[in-house]
Amino acid sequence: MIKRVFTIGYATKPIDIFIQQLKDYSVNAVADVRSVPYSKAFFDYHRENITSHLAKNGIRYVYLGDELGPRSKDDNHYNENGQVQFDKLMEAKIFKQGIERVNQGVERGFNIALMCAEKDPATCHRSLLIGYYLLRNNLTDITIDHITHDGQLETQQDLENRLTQIHQTGTDLFMDECESKKQAYESQLKKTSYIKPLD
DSSP states (O other), rough: OOOOEEEEEEEOOOHHHHHHHHHHHHHOOOOOOOOOOOOSSSSSSSSHHHHHHHHHOOOOEEHHHHOOOSSOOOOOGBTTTBBHHHHHHOOHHHHHHHHHHHHHHHTTOOOOOEEEEEESSGSHIIIIIIIIIHHHHSSOEEEEEEEEEEEEEHHHHHHHHHHHTTTTGGGGGOOOOHHHHHHHHHHHHHHOOBOOOOO
């Protein structure tokens, strides 16, 4: 049996569309991986509200933003410009505890979707941090599928291939595929990763 973890961003989706997309893939548990589980514009996705909406549809909710969110509370996880460094986050004990909680949920038979706000998974830590890590370090052979804004699926592998197109690293004849993907990934992190506001 294939073990899958989904991700989903709510962006501008009406709550009924969001829940229907979860149902389309038999998701029965949502792990909220936002560092701040509230929205300035979409109140249905406030932590308390989304918990209620999901419960009415038989879907469990768990908050994992402290473990798997992109805004670390540890100053050592930021560079001199205040931008979070995902390679350091991936080595953090709390992050690995969050990954283990996801693994345990999958092993218990839950179909889990990691939820964040961004419309495109390519600009979100759910792919650039969590999906990237799971693809390379997971011992339970889990596949990662991103539910796109229109309800289709994009695998983590396909997403990483798309990054090479976004950053045009696949056109360098002197760069092998592995190096092309690495450079595209690093460029995307510089472009999208959280930067702490100046004090």
